Amino acid sequence: MDVQAAELKARAEKLRAKYPEVAFKSFLEEIPPDTYVYLTDLKVTRGDRYIETSDIHYFCESDGCNGVRIFRCAETVFIDMSWRFEFLKYVCRNCGTQSVRFAIAICQRTAPADSPTLWATCIKLGQVPSFGPQTPARLISLIGPDRDLFLQGRRAENRGLGIGAFAYYRRVVENQKNRIISEIARVAKTVGCSEETSKLFAAAKGETQFSKSMMMVKDVIPQTLLIRGQNPLTLLHSALSKGLHSPEMTDERCLQLAKSIRTVLGELADRASEALKNDQEIQSALNALMAIPSESNEATGGGDGQSGAALAGKEPHEAT
Numbered sequence: 001m002d003v004q005a006a007e008l009k010a011r012a013e014k015l016r017a018k019y020p021e022v023a024f025k026s027f028l029e030e031i032p033p034d035t036y037v038y039l040t041d042l043k044v045t046r047g048d049r050y051i052e053t054s055d056i057h058y059f060c061e062s063d064g065c066n067g068v069r070i071f072r073c074a075e076t077v078f079i080d081m082s083w084r085f086e087f088l089k090y091v092c093r094n095c096g097t098q099s100v101r102f103a104i105a106i107c108q109r110t111a112p113a114d115s116p117t118l119w120a121t122c123i124k125l126g127q128v129p130s131f132g133p134q135t136p137a138r139l140i141s142l143i144g145p146d147r148d149l150f151l152q153g154r155r156a157e158n159r160g161l162g163i164g165a166f167a168y169y170r171r172v173v174e175n176q177k178n179r180i181i182s183e184i185a186r187v188a189k190t191v192g193c194s195e196e197t198s199k200l201f202a203a204a205k206g207e208t209q210f211s212k213s214m215m216m217v218k219d220v221i222p223q224t225l226l227i228r229g230q231n232p233l234t235l236l237h238s239a240l241s242k243g244l245h246s247p248e249m250t251d252e253r254c255l256q257l258a259k260s261i262r263t264v265l266g267e268l269a270d271r272a273s274e275a276l277k278n279d280q281e282i283q284s285a286l287n288a289l290m291a292i293p294s295e296s297n298e299a300t301g302g303g304d305g306q307s308g309a310a311l312a313g314k315e316p317h318e319a320t
C-alpha cells in the first residue's frame, strides 16, 4: 500500500506544472505579469512565517535620479502553504520620491531537502508603473498615427504573447512604411544624395507592396543609419517576410522576431533623429559664420566711414 502511495505521489509530482526557478529580485525586475515561477531564495525573518523582501534595481524617473537606482520595500511578506495575495511598495532609496507597486500571489511549496532557503510558487498579478521599458519618444514619432497599435504590440510583447506582438508590429511597419522611407530620405538628403536617389525614395513610397518598396531603397540607405554595419531595411524585411501561417512561426519564434522588429525600429528612429539634429546644428553653425562677412560688407557700405575705411584697407587674410 505504501509503495502504491509513493508511486502515485511520484506520478502526481511528474504531472505537476514545471515553472522557471528564479530569485525573488529577478522575479520582480524581469518577469512579466501572468507568469508562474518558483521562487527559490526566500529567507525567513520575524519568526518563521515572514520572508524578507530583497532590494531591486529599477528605473527611477525623478529629475534628480533619471536612471536605474536601488528600490527598497519596508514590508515583509507572510507566507503559508495556501495562496496569499500581497501588495508590495518599493521606494527609490536615492530620492525617496518615486515608488513602484507590485501585486503578487504567493504560496509556499516544499523545497528540495538540501535547500537552505524557502521555496514558493508565485505570480505577478500586476505592477504600477506597468512592466517593461518605456517606449522612446523618437520611436513613437517615427510610427506617428499607429502609436496605439504599436503600444498594443508592446503590451503583448511584455506579456510574452509572441504571435500577438508580431502581428501588431507587422501591421505598424506595413502601415507606416512611407513614414519610415520619408525619414530615411530626409537623412539621405542631408548627406547630399543624388537626384536619382531622391527619385528612388519617391518611387518606393508609391509602391504598394511592402517588400518591393523596401527592396527598392535598401541599397541607397545612408551609411549613418546602418546598425552595426547592418541595413535596417533588410533586417526589417527579413523579420517580416515569414507569414504567421508558416509552421516555423511558433509563439516563441514570433516573440523573438517581434523583439527584433521593435529594436531595429528604435535604433532607426534614434539614428535618423541624431543625423537630422547634427545636420541642423551644422547648418546653424554655418549660417552664423556666413553671416559675419555680410555684416562687414554692410559696415563698409554704410555710414560708419571709419571702420569701413579700416576694413577696406585690409585683405581678410591680413587680419591678425
Ligand SMILES: [Zn+2]
Pocket (backbone or CB within 6 Å): 060, 061, 062, 065, 066, 069, 092, 093, 094, 095, 096, 097, 098
Ligand atoms: Zn529616485
